[in-house]
Amino acid sequence: MSNQSTVAFVRREILPPAPPPPGQAGVVKWMRENLFSSVTNTLLTILSIYLIWSVLSAIMPWTLNGIWAAGSLSECREIRDARGLESAACWAVINERWLQLLFGFYPTDDRLLSSLFYADQLAAAGGLEAVFGAGSNATDRIAFVNAMKAELSNLTIFFFGYWRPLVAVLLLVVAVAPILYASLPRGMLLFSLAYPFIGVFLFWGGSVWGPVMVALGIVASLYIGRFVAAGYGMLGGGLAAVAAFIIIFLNPLPFIDHGGLFPLLPHVKGLAASVIPLGLPAIPSDQFGGFMLAIIIGTSGIVLSLPIGILLALGRQSNMPFIRWVCVTFIEVIRGVPLIVWLFVASTLLKYFLPPGSSFDALLRVIILVTLFASAYIAEVVRGGLAALPKGQYEAADSLGLDYWKSMQLIVLPQALKISIPGIVNTFIGLFKDTTLVVFVGLRDPLGLTNAIRATSEWNGIYWELYIFVALLFFTFCFFMSRYSMYLERKLQTDRR
């Protein structure tokens, strides 16, 4: 045994891989590196954990112990005291009123609801026509509907009573998807083009021929223009398209032809409607409300303001002084005045400038103003993108012999818009949240509805639950937009950074 100590040790087999020493791997290593790497960091970590804990320990019991089934705030308080809880959210208000927060006072399809789920009582009341027909008594009808809704669950009313806005929003998703994701079949873009007419028909109702004829009128103007252009060149085609548009949609000679043949649209529409009367009950826009209103104003504003904004940005860079000055004036005037002032202008002042007796849909006014406002901002964001492109890109496009529109379309705008994506999405998110400002012009946005709900004697004095619900709705949408813009930026990242 004594000589063994002198023999050099020779290892004959390879050591099995051993786990790293404790503290050098996994969670512990991460924590040591990121949380406790120095005395200061350790102190900061402990402080942060304490702060997070104190916030969560105040909020979480309130949220999770929330009461979902109660008829009023005082009932909520009784249940809370009976359970011996210190604080509890009264989610019952959301449970009872979420349909109102989503749709405002948009009417439910009571005919459908009653014939599907309330058939016996409907028959007892004398059938559909007796209750909902033209000569029916409004007071009786409302009493009948109230009794029916008391029986039905909110989910049933959501799916069947509000099927029109639901279908419209679902189709909106289908229409927007091919624009957002290039991997989807390009044929879907045709549906995206048709969607505005489908959406208007579903939301506002009325005769199906209104939106159909408007769509056909636009298509007809385009085809007439194209047909004429084949024989008489671009200018002739353009003039013919404008002329066709005017006789279809507007009265070209208001002084001579008062209430006569022109515009053509109402005549054709009336004819079609008399042959095949098809349609949904018309719903005026002052009954729109809730989060649906934010979606309608937000998406219309977003979709319309992007092209207008790009044109304004190009116009501002134009070499033609007239176009440049028009665009600069428009952008500076719109951008220099707060949105709320423009909304007030839309809701009250506009009335004085329009001819007496003409009523201009309140929602349409707001959509137009919001679109103009957003397009002024988009124009400046896109101008930033245009300015960021090296001058060589413009010159390269010119040296290829491309004309103005081709060089913009093929060389300049793809690069400029890519640079502008974060700014554009930023503007869109801002626009979407600004839709709550319509509460000041008498439209029932979600925040205005929280006020209305609070005015009922059952829910007077309830704040956080309603605000949290509205905040979550808005957050979901804005978060999606922000994630999408990041996805788009990654996808379009072609430079090697």
Next chain:
Amino acid sequence: MKKSIFLGTLAVAGLAAGLASAQTLADVQARGSLKCGSNEGLAGFAFPDANGNMQGFDVALCRAIAAATLGDAQAVEFVPLTSQTRFTALAAGEVDVLVRNSTWTFTRDNDLGLDFVGVNYYDGQGFMVRKDLGVSSARELDGATVCIQTGTTTELNLADFFRVNAISYEPVPVATNAEGQQQYLAGACDVYTTDISGLAATRATFENAGDHVILPEVVSKEPLGPVVRHGDNAWGDIVRWTLFALLAAEEHEITSANVREIASAATDNPEINRMLGTEGELGQKLGLSSDWIVNVISSVGNYGEIFEAYIGENTPVGLARGLNAQWTNGGLMYAMPFN
């Protein structure tokens, strides 16, 4: 100051627009519905139920006008208006009548080109404080912070009251009643001031209502009533006499339950007969049907019934009749005779 110039300009323009179309009744009947400017939400006065139907003390007056002019109390479109936009909306013709707890004042009646046609609720401004503040009179509020809604008459009354009593205060401006409640409960202000009806409704929702007191001083007169555009006197008459009909019906004990029975045949009381159309042609003189008051009372009830249903002592708002009792009971509600 700037705001009042702006509003004034708008109102002058609105006056021109109003004169141009002094046809409100014809417009309403052609449209088939009444556009009523209402509060977006005020406990007891205007609020939506779970099915989205508007309810409340002010709402009932809108429904009464619709019942009088169209025979259908449900034919009302409620246009929610804020305290800042209400008068411009009326002047611009966005609504036919404004029933939004608006105080009748000289300036509003004469400067804005509007007409107040009556009073459906006599209110007054008061103060609410926490009990542990130990204050028993508003005169002891020197140096207090006061939550006050902007754009209302209460703002001016508050300044007047403190100036007259030579004491100081610090205003905490709030936009809505809801914000005021929240600020007051959170301790951002010592005092919350608004109309006493609003204070009572607010206090009723507090968890510990007993910890708060409404001080005895009533520092202003706040006659709240319906407003119409200046220049269409016929329409103003309809709104005014609809309100009087509600009051007179209570005086004559005509209720929603018995009005049809009373109207079925002439009674011994000639005024009741004239009101309900069994004698004379009062309805036609307003351009309405002869059973207009029957329609009104059968669908919304008389003034007393409306009061009890929405803001009376058995409701959470819990207001006593007080000044709003009939003149026969020592109140100020006095319908002009239907002769």
